[in-house]
Amino acid sequence: MARKVGSVGSITAEAILNEACKLFxxxxxxxxxxxxxxxxxxxxxxxxxxxxxxxxxxxxxxLNNHMDALLEAWNNxxxxxxxxxxxxxxVRFHIRYHISRPDEVFLSYMELRSLEDQGFRIIExxxxxxxxxxxxxxxxxxDEGTFSASDPHVAAMAILxxxxxxxxxxxxxxxxxxxxIEDLYVGMVMGSVGLTAVSKA
Amino acid sequence: MARKVGSVGSITAEAILNEACKLFxxxxxxxxxxxxxxxxxxxxxxxxxxxxxxxxxxxxxxLNNHMDALLEAWNNxxxxxxxxxxxxxxVRFHIRYHISRPDEVFLSYMELRSLEDQGFRIIExxxxxxxxxxxxxxxxxxDEGTFSASDPHVAAMAILxxxxxxxxxxxxxxxxxxxxIEDLYVGMVMGSVGLTAVSKA
Numbered sequence: 455m456a457r458k459v460g461s462v463g464s465i466t467a468e469a470i471l472n473e474a475c476k477l478f479x480x481x482x483x484x485x486x487x488x489x490x491x492x493x494x495x496x497x498x499x500x501x502x503x504x505x506x507x508x509x510x511x512x513x514x515x516x517l518n519n520h521m522d523a524l525l526e527a528w529n530n531x532x533x534x535x536x537x538x539x540x541x542x543x544x545v546r547f548h549i550r551y552h553i554s555r556p557d558e559v560f561l562s563y564m565e566l567r568s569l570e571d572q573g574f575r576i577i578e579x580x581x582x583x584x585x586x587x588x589x590x591x592x593x594x595x596x597d598e599g600t601f602s603a604s605d606p607h608v609a610a611m612a613i614l615x616x617x618x619x620x621x622x623x624x625x626x627x628x629x630x631x632x633x634x635i636e637d638l639y640v641g642m643v644m645g646s647v648g649l650t651a652v653s654k655a
Numbered sequence: 656m657a658r659k660v661g662s663v664g665s666i667t668a669e670a671i672l673n674e675a676c677k678l679f680x681x682x683x684x685x686x687x688x689x690x691x692x693x694x695x696x697x698x699x700x701x702x703x704x705x706x707x708x709x710x711x712x713x714x715x716x717x718l719n720n721h722m723d724a725l726l727e728a729w730n731n732x733x734x735x736x737x738x739x740x741x742x743x744x745x746v747r748f749h750i751r752y753h754i755s756r757p758d759e760v761f762l763s764y765m766e767l768r769s770l771e772d773q774g775f776r777i778i779e780x781x782x783x784x785x786x787x788x789x790x791x792x793x794x795x796x797x798d799e800g801t802f803s804a805s806d807p808h809v810a811a812m813a814i815l816x817x818x819x820x821x822x823x824x825x826x827x828x829x830x831x832x833x834x835x836i837e838d839l840y841v842g843m844v845m846g847s848v849g850l851t852a853v854s855k856a
Contacts (some may be wrong), residue, residue, distance in 0.1 A: 480768065482683030563823070564765050567681065602846070608831070608839045615820020616813045622764070623812050630809070638809045645803070646843040 467505045469495050471519065474512045479557040483513055483568040513565060514573035520558045521580035527551055528587060537595030538649060544591055545643050546636045548617045553624050553632070560621070585610055595647060602648025613643055668706045670696050672720065675713045680758035684714055684769040714766060715774035721759045722781035728752055729788060738796030739850060745792055746844050747837045749818045754825050754833070761822070786811055796848060803849025814844055 473494035477486045488509055492499040506512045531547050533540070552559050562577075569577060588610035595601030617639060624635065674695035678687045689710055693700040707713045732748050734741070753760050763778075770778060789811035796802030818840060825836065 481685045484682045485685030602842075604842065605831070605839055608836065609843065611820060611824050612817045612840060612843050615823065616817035619812060619816020619820070622816065630806070635809065638806055639813060641803075641805065642810065642813050642847040645849055646847040648846055 467515075470502055470505055470512065471516055475516055475557050475561060478513070478516070478565060479560050483509070483561075483565045510568075510570055510573065513561075513568060514576065516558070517562055517565070517569070517573075517577045518580070520555070520562050521577060521584065524551060525580065525583060528584075537591055537598050537600050538644070540591045541595065541601075541643065541647070542640050544588060545613075545617060545640050548614070549620050549636050549639060550632065552618055552621055556621055559618065563618070585614065588614055592647065600649065604647065609647060613646065616643070616646075668716075671703055671706055671713065672717055676717055676758050676762060679714070679717070679766060680761050684710070684762075684766045711769075711771055711774065714762075714769060715777065717759070718763055718766070718770070718774075718778045719781070721756070721763050722778060722785065725752060726781065726784060729785070738792055738799050738801050739845070741792045742796065742802075742844065742848070743841050745789060746814075746818060746841050749815070750821050750837050750840060751833070753819055753822055757822055760819065764819070786815065789815055793848065801850065805848065810848060814847065817844070817847075 470491060474486070474491050477490060477494060486509070488502050489499045491509075491512070492502045495502070506515070528544075528547060531543065533543065535543070566574070566577070589606045592601060592604075592606040592609050592613075596603050596606065620635065620639070630638075671692060675687070675692045678691060678695060687710070689703050690700045692710075692713070693703045696703070707716070729745075729748060732744060734744065736744070763782075767775070767778070790807045793802060793805075793807040793810050793814075797804050797807065821836065821840070831839075
């Protein structure tokens with residue numbers, strides 16, 4: 455049951471998104487009700503509807519915010535540098551950004567199936583924008599002659615899957631430091647595009 | 656509503672698993688009811704309970720069958736050969752096996768969260784058995800001096816994520832043949848462990 459712990463005015467769209475993110479990641483989008491989200495936030499369901507007319511808009515907002523923040527974070531990171539340096543920067547950035555947001559990343563991959571047409575198109579476009587960052591670096595490296603000529607689309611998808619996969623096994627405080635993990639992946643990714651592994655391993 | 660299209664005897668555990676797999680992959684485990692599974696099979700819900708006492712056992716059976724079939728398929732594939740040849744064989748096997756079973760693979764990764772204790776332990780052990788195939792090949796190559804010394808655990812997880820990622824973008828009949836895709840990944844994986852890319856790209 456929804457608990458009434460604050461006035462409508464005291465809840466924010468952000469609190470709704472935070473709780474919805476946790477619930478969707480735990481139970482799956484389709485299994486979570488607006489009532490459950492309201493209970494987790496500590497308000498009546500009606501208060502949720504003042505911010506989001508339906509559950510689908512909550513999902514779209516979550517995935518959209520995640521992609522916007524990711525793209526903006528990369529924009530703050532990118533430098534004018536050669537392809538090998540850019541690829542190393544991208545690898546470290548992607549791992550660091552994703553392992554600190556496990557629920558958002560899980561949802562962003564798993565609940566694409568739950569997006570309706572318009573929301574899907576918005577999120578898909580932003581995902582392509584992000585994938586294109588990796589493709590552009592790889593194409594740049596191939597043009598420079600630094601990277602082995604390969605298929606930049608396939609190579610980008612392979613590298614992104616490899617990097618995001620860290621989320622499936624990484625535990626903070628585990629055997630390896632985040633720095634060491636980044637180093638190992640930089641070495642593997644560099645090798646995968648034909649550069650001598652530069653890992654500090 | 657459940658439709659009655661056949662006698663109880665005519666439905667098999669296999670039909671239940673097939674329909675449950677599709678429904679779980681589409682809507683998520685938590686959102687699917689035994690009644691929905693029965694309707695998809697075309698029987699009353701009571702007929703489902705004669706095979707599986709609850710939904711959790713259906714999920715465990717699905718994931719368990721998937722892992723058993725995967726491990727058996729690799730056992731039929733494995734040869735006594737050097738680490739580089741074994742790694743190439745593993746890459747081609749993993750891609751081929753997984754892209755032909757998208758729903759099972761999606762569930763096997765996404766619904767680990769929905770397994771209860773005993774089922775989780777069973778599936779987790781079999782997943783480790785499979786991961787250990789890759790780790791053993793990588794350790795073997797490092798011992799031989801063929802592969803660059805790296806962390807076999809991290810390298811195995813990175814390579815498995817990269818390979819399984821094919822499922823997120825591969826469409827049968829797309830721009831690239833399955834053979835070409837395998838070749839590109841063989842090249843990248845070989846490079847990632849410090850071997851010269853041997854891709855036929």
